[in-house]
Amino acid sequence: MESNLYITSYCSIENGKISIDGELVFESSAKVSDFLKDGLRHFGIQYPKFFKMDNLSKLAFLGSELLLSDEGHPETALLFANASSSLDTDVAHQESISDKENYYPSPAVFVYTLPNICLGEISIRHQLKTENSFFIFGAFNAGFFAGYAENLIRTGKAKNVLCGWTELFRDEYKAFLYVVSDEGETEHTKQNIELLYTN
Amino acid sequence: MAKNVYISGMNCITPLGFSVKENFENLIAGKSGIARHENDMMQNPYFASILDDAFLEAEFRKISDSSNHTKLEKMMILSLFPIVKKSGSGLGKRTAFLLSTTKGNITALESGDIAKAQLYDLAKTVADFFRFESEPIVVSNACVSGILAVSVAKRLIQSGEYDEAFVVAGDLVSEFVLSGFNSFQAMSDAPCKPYSKNRTGVTLGEAAAAALVTSDVSHAKARISGDGSINDANHISGPSRTGEGLFLSVESALKEANLPASKIDYISAHGTATPFNDEMEAVAFNRSGLEKKPLHSLKGCYGHTLGASGLLETVIGIESLKQNKLIASAGFDEIGVSQPLNVIRENEDKFIRYFLKTASGFGGCNTAVVFEKEGNFGE
Numbered sequence: 126m127e128s129n130l131y132i133t134s135y136c137s138i139e140n141g142k143i144s145i146d147g148e149l150v151f152e153s154s155a156k157v158s159d160f161l162k163d164g165l166r167h168f169g170i171q172y173p174k175f176f177k178m179d180n181l182s183k184l185a186f187l188g189s190e191l192l193l194s195d196e197g198h199p200e201t202a203l204l205f206a207n208a209s210s211s212l213d214t215d216v217a218h219q220e221s222i223s224d225k226e227n228y229y230p231s232p233a234v235f236v237y238t239l240p241n242i243c244l245g246e247i248s249i250r251h252q253l254k255t256e257n258s259f260f261i262f263g264a265f266n267a268g269f270f271a272g273y274a275e276n277l278i279r280t281g282k283a284k285n286v287l288c289g290w291t292e293l294f295r296d297e298y299k300a301f302l303y304v305v306s307d308e309g310e311t312e313h314t315k316q317n318i319e320l321l322y323t324n
Numbered sequence: 325m326a327k328n329v330y331i332s333g334m335n336c337i338t339p340l341g342f343s344v345k346e347n348f349e350n351l352i353a354g355k356s357g358i359a360r361h362e363n364d365m366m367q368n369p370y371f372a373s374i375l376d377d378a379f380l381e382a383e384f385r386k387i388s389d390s391s392n393h394t395k396l397e398k399m400m401i402l403s404l405f406p407i408v409k410k411s412g413s414g415l416g417k418r419t420a421f422l423l424s425t426t427k428g429n430i431t432a433l434e435s436g437d438i439a440k441a442q443l444y445d446l447a448k449t450v451a452d453f454f455r456f457e458s459e460p461i462v463v464s465n466a467c468v469s470g471i472l473a474v475s476v477a478k479r480l481i482q483s484g485e486y487d488e489a490f491v492v493a494g495d496l497v498s499e500f501v502l503s504g505f506n507s508f509q510a511m512s513d514a515p516c517k518p519y520s521k522n523r524t525g526v527t528l529g530e531a532a533a534a535a536l537v538t539s540d541v542s543h544a545k546a547r548i549s550g551d552g553s554i555n556d557a558n559h560i561s562g563p564s565r566t567g568e569g570l571f572l573s574v575e576s577a578l579k580e581a582n583l584p585a586s587k588i589d590y591i592s593a594h595g596t597a598t599p600f601n602d603e604m605e606a607v608a609f610n611r612s613g614l615e616k617k618p619l620h621s622l623k624g625c626y627g628h629t630l631g632a633s634g635l636l637e638t639v640i641g642i643e644s645l646k647q648n649k650l651i652a653s654a655g656f657d658e659i660g661v662s663q664p665l666n667v668i669r670e671n672e673d674k675f676i677r678y679f680l681k682t683a684s685g686f687g688g689c690n691t692a693v694v695f696e697k698e699g700n701f702g703e
Contacts, residue, residue, distance in 0.1 A: 203555075210428075210443050210464055215500075219433040222503045235504035236561045236686060239426060241465040245687035248557040254572055257555040257689055258472060261462035263444040269461065273476075276483040280326070282552070282576065294438075 130275060131309030133285075135321050136191045138164070138184060138300040145191055147324075157296055161187055177233065178246060179214040180298075181207075185243035185291040186250070188302040192287060193251050201304070202256035202283035203244045204274055207292040210240045210261055243291065256282050265290045265301070267318040274305045275313065290322070329478040330544035330698055333407035333536030334639045337399045337494075338626060339373050339529075342383055343406075348643045351651050352671055356625045358515045358527050365499040366506070371515050372497045373529030373627035375399065393449070394429050394440075399532035400450050400494045407536050408454050408490060420489035421456040422477050423447045424469040425631040430500045450492065458486075466685030467594070468553065469493065470533065470634025475551035475693055477537040487539055493635035494532035501528060501630070508561070510598055516628075518595030518621035518653060519602050519667050521660030526596045529627025533636040544698040546642045546679070549583065552576025556688035562600055563684055567608025570684055573692040574612045577680070581694040585613045588694070589676040590650060592641040594684045595621020596628050597655065601684060606661035614680070620668045624655030634683045634691065645676045645697050 136145045143151040143164055151167050153160050161183040165175055170190050175183060185205065193201070214237040221229045236242060241259035248257060256277055262269070274286040285306040292299050301322050305313050311321075335343065339357030340350040357373035377395065384398040387405055400423070413419055425443060432440035439445060447460035461480075463473040470493040477489035495501075505511045505526060512525040537548070554576060556569035563570075578585060591614060593605055602621075609615055622637045629636055644650060650672040659667065677697050684690045 208442070208444060212438065212441060215427075215430065215433060215441070216438075218504060219500065222499060223434070230503040230507040232504075232508045232561070235507055238500075238504065239464070239466045239686055241685075241687045241689060242560050243687075245555065245560040245689070248555040248688060249559070252557050254554055254557045254568055256553050257465075257687075258463070258476065258553060259465045261443040261447070261464050262459070263448070266459065269459075272483055272485050273479070276479050280479070280482075280580075 127279065128307040130278060130305055130307060130313035132311040132313055132317060132321065133304040133306045133309040134192050135303035136188055138188055157298055172250065179237035181211060181213055181291065181293045182237060182243040182246050184293050184298055184300050185289060186246050188289060188291065188300040189247045189287060192302055192304050198251055198253060200255060200284035201253055202277050202286045203247060203253065204258060204270065204286050205244060205289040205291055206260040206262055207240060207290060208261065208263055209292060209294040211238050213294050214238050265322055267315045267322065271313065271315040271318055326482045327539050328541065329481045329537060329539055329548050330541060331535050331546050331548065331642060332538050332540065332543040333411060334642060335403045335407050336531065336533040336636050336639050337403045338531040338636065339375055342402065344639060344643055347640065351625060351640065352649065356515065356654055357529060358627055366502050371527050374497050375530055396429055396494050396496050397446065397449055400492045401453050403532040403534040404454065404490060404492050407534050411536055413488065415454060415456045417457050418487045419456065420458055420461060420477060420480055420486040421451050422461045422463060422473045422489055422491045423450060424463045424473040424493035424635060426464060426466060426469060426495055427501060431498050466687050466689055467630055468634055468683040468685045468689050468691040469631040470636065471638055471681055471683045471693055472553055472634065472691045474535065474537060474548065474635065474638060475553060475691060478548040478551065481537065481539050489537045490534065491537055491635065492532065492534040493632045495530060495630035495632050497528045497530045512597060515655055516597035516623055517655040517657065518597045518624055519659060519661055519665060520656050521658040523597040523599065523602065523660060525598050527627040529629040531626060531629040531632040531636050533632055533639050535635060535639060546645055546695040547698050548693060549696045550577040550581030550694040551692065553689065553691040558688055560688060561686055563604035567604045567611060569688060569690040570605065570608035570682060571611045573690045574608065574682065577692040577694045583678060583694060588614060588617050588678050588680050590644065591617050591619040591680045592637050593619050593621055593682050595623055597623065603661050606663040606665050609665060610663040615664045616666050618650050618666055618668050620651060620653035624653060638681045641679050641681055642695060645679050645695065648673060648675050650674050
């Protein structure tokens with residue numbers, strides 16, 4: 126008999142506000158890069174590698190820190206998506222190559238010109254040797270997330286899934302992350318995911 | 325019990341031809357798409373596998389009058405076209421559309437066109453050409469994207485949400501990626517030499533490939549029997565020294581396929597010819613007991629086609645499966661990894677029933693998929 130699946134916990138990072146399970150826990154009017162650093166410090170997270178990350182990875186990393194405790198999560202898969210891929214950093218790399226008189230491409234920037242790098246950052250932090258995949262949709266696709274997360278668990282490819290919509294381009298950003306597992310009160314359905322996404 | 329899912333249609337668009345037949349014939353004949361190029365994408369001449377623009381345009385004219393499509397869109401549309409046509413599918417809600425790419429129309433950034441560089445725009449453009457009804461699903465997960473998309477399609481069909489899925493994959497050689505790989509000093513000065521002692525890095529390539537993934541067995545070429553996509557959790561740009569993620573992905577795929585490693589007949593591996601990637605694969609394959617299995621990398625003929633590579637190389641692998649022909653690993657001479665691998669040195673006729681495709685990429689990602697021949701076994 127299959128156990129029911131639940132949205133165990135969730136968080137959202139948008140418009141200078143960070144909420145966990147619907148409760149506002151941090152607020153700031155700083156610009157995105159400073160806002161993310163301030164958020165990290167506010168929660169007392171010590172992780173020097175954070176400062177090398179691009180803004181998309183910082184956003185995804187911060188969101189996952191709020192939901193994944195320091196204990197091991199050996200079987201938590203990562204299922205993420207957004208609309209703009211890594212375009213925020215792509216623009217930076219493009220800038221570094223567009224002027225032959227001022228030409229400065231760098232591996233430290235280029236490595237972040239792929240949207241799935243943030244999954245690598247989260248995996249390294251929590252030692253998640255688990256299923257990982259990154260998708261692109263025009264807008265948050267709750268139906269896809271619900272179906273794919275359930276499939277990963279039902280087929281035994283994962284025990285839990287951390288789902289994340291981590292959209293960021295320049296000063297516009299929205300992160301909505303949630304854990305799917307067999308524990309919790311909110312049933313894991315497309316409708317409930319949509320409700321939590323839109324607050 | 326999960327329903328069976330198959331690959332039943334395939335096509336590819338590469339410098340070695342615009343059909344699977346032509347590509348396979350050229351590969352058997354030892355041809356390579358890699359050539360020396362001199363243009364404004366790089367300061368000095370460089371090696372890459374690049375499609376001829378004029379030829380691409382002429383082929384595209386045969387199916388469309390449109391002058392609004394980018395090079396990548398033409399490649400993707402051309403690769404999908406015969407498969408869609410032959411399927412006779414209504415492309416309704418039960419038909420998924422998946423597109424795999426790492427950078428899409430990234431050249432749009434040269435004119436500051438952010439909107440055109442969006443991957444969703446690319447997917448919508450290709451979907452609209454054929455009038456797919458369902459919402460496009462873009463897989464953008466570094467260099468495993470092409471094979472990951474096949475795995476995702478299979479999982480979506482098994483979950484009951486779709487009956488079939490058209491998967492297209494593509495990427496371009498652009499100044500954007502050339503300069504990036506160059507900044508990593510990961511590019512070879514000569515055509516790449518996977519698994520070789522004197523390998524010095526990647527050669528980039530561009531291509532498009534497409535496949536029909538379906539639960540309908542009628543024209544099935546191969547069954548997708550198992551898959552795994554597990555992260556190394558080690559480093560964002562270098563692979564794990566112990567090949568952790570690749571090993572776990574292979575084990576997950578074999579377990580699902582209910583197959584011991586000993587049954588695998590042939591491996592189409594990633595083999596980018598960087599010192600670290602090829603070494604990691606040798607470690608991972610030895611851990612899985614696959615070191616004696618005939619193995620090759622197709623990057624010696626196609627270059628590293630990024631988001632296309634996983635699907636392009638799978639298409640060729642399934643053709644090998646059907647024809648019982650192993651293709652030599654181009655660019656290979658003297659083994660240069662610390663653990664044994666059975667790199668295919670010469671083309672060989674061999675009965676193949678089970679084929680393993682693997683890929684790895686930036687961000688510590690890996691994907692492994694097991695395929696089983698469908699239909700007449702003709703031993």
